[in-house]
Amino acid sequence: MNMSSRKRIVAANWKMNLTVGESELLATEMRSVLTTMPRHCEVVLAPSFPALERLVKAVAGLDSVQIAAQDCAPAIRGAHTGEVSSLVLSELGVQKVIIGHSERRINNKEDHLTLKKKVDVALETGLDIIFCCGETTQQRKEGIHMQIIEQQLKDSLLHLTDTQLASVAIAYEPVWAIGTGLTPTSEQIEEMHGYLRALLNRTSAKVGPTLSLLYGGSCNASNAASIFALENVDGGLIGGASLKADEFMRILNSLPQ
Ligand code: PEP
Numbered sequence: 001m002n003m004s005s006r007k008r009i010v011a012a013n014w015k016m017n018l019t020v021g022e023s024e025l026l027a028t029e030m031r032s033v034l035t036t037m038p039r040h041c042e043v044v045l046a047p048s049f050p051a052l053e054r055l056v057k058a059v060a061g062l063d064s065v066q067i068a069a070q071d072c073a074p075a076i077r078g079a080h081t082g083e084v085s086s087l088v089l090s091e092l093g094v095q096k097v098i099i100g101h102s103e104r105r106i107n108n109k110e111d112h113l114t115l116k117k118k119v120d121v122a123l124e125t126g127l128d129i130i131f132c133c134g135e136t137t138q139q140r141k142e143g144i145h146m147q148i149i150e151q152q153l154k155d156s157l158l159h160l161t162d163t164q165l166a167s168v169a170i171a172y173e174p175v176w177a178i179g180t181g182l183t184p185t186s187e188q189i190e191e192m193h194g195y196l197r198a199l200l201n202r203t204s205a206k207v208g209p210t211l212s213l214l215y216g217g218s219c220n221a222s223n224a225a226s227i228f229a230l231e232n233v234d235g236g237l238i239g240g241a242s243l244k245a246d247e248f249m250r251i252l253n254s255l256p257q
Contacts, residue, residue: 005209005210006209006211006212007042007169007212007234008042008234008235008255009212009214009235010042010043010044010235010251010252011043011130011235011236011237012043012045012046012242012248013046013216014046014048014070014243015048015070015239016048018047018048018051018243020047023054023055024055024058026243026245027055027058028058029245030245030249031062037064037065037252041064041235041252042064042066043065043066044065044066045059045065045066045067045068046068046070046096046098047067049070052069052092052094053092066095066096067093067094067095067096068094068095068096068097068098069084069086069096070098071099071118072084072085072097072099073085073086073118074117075117075121076121076124085121085125086118086121086124086125086127087125089127090125090126094127095127096127096128096130097118097127097129097130098130098171099115099122099129099130100131100156102132102175106175112152112155112156113155113156115155116155116156119131119157119160119168123167128167128168128169129168129169130169130170130171130214130237131153131157131169131170132171132216132237133149133170133171133172134149134172134174134216135148135149135175136175137175140176145192146195149172149192149196150195150199153170153196153199158199158203162206162207165203165204165207165211166210166211168211169211169212169213169234170200170211170212170213171213171214171216171236172193172196172216173215173217173237174217176217178216178239179218179239179240180217180218182217182218183217183218183219183223186227189215189227189233190230190231193215193231193232193233194231196213197209197213212235213233213234214233214236214237215233215235215237216236216237216239218240219241219251220238220240220247220251221254224251224254225254228254228255228256229256238251
């Protein structure tokens with residue numbers, strides 16, 4: 001499969017770091033780069049829930065920019081106090097949702113079944129998905145990181161039909177690299193992305209080769225170019241380094257043309 005048929009995606013996960021006003025300001029500061037992104041590149045901004053509606057408006061007319069939610073409920077409607085339905089996200093003009101981030105798996109005890117339900121309802125309500133997977137330090141030390149990642153995908157994602165799977169991008173985010181300043185070596189990243197690509201190709205010979213695989217975990221303006229140049233890396237999911245306009249714009253400009 002020719003590399004150019006896979007979409008390049010760089011997604012900013014702002015987590016709970018910005019107010020609504022700060023989120024809007026950051027999107028506005030980045031507008032000059034966002035207006036000139038080449039068509040095969042997609043930029044995704046994921047602010048916290050209350051900022052979504054204003055961010056959708058802030059990027060209106062920018063074809064290569066999408067707004068993502070950082071999570072959604074595992075059901076579409078019902079007695080789920082405090083949860084946010086993907087139906088409502090869709091209604092606001094949100095196009096994507098991040099599912100399976102390790103902070104939610106760990107802090108909110110989200111298990112494979114919950115994540116599978118989130119995947120299903122997100123797709124049912126018309127959202128695309130960035131599905132996160134990643135191993136802990138201990139799992140890597142034990143040498144079981146490949147099996148862990150494969151199981152995370154099998155448990156929550158690989159039941160999808162080809163058409164559904166086509167709406168998913170996968171972010172490999174080793175837990176030990178998130179927010180720590182530690183990054184795997186290029187060999188380790190490519191090894192995992194190659195493994196994921198082979199798994200996806202076995203799952204669907206038609207859709208597997210077209211899916212975007214992102215790397216996430218202490219990716220910044222200094223290391224993005226070398227990470228994005230790897231054969232099976234199609235972009236990144238960026239946390240801390242997406243909070244400053246100039247650094248995030250440098251990361252966007254690190255995407256191979
Ligand atoms: C993340 O939380 O998705 C992430 C990649 O964070 P950071 O870039 O800060 O490591």
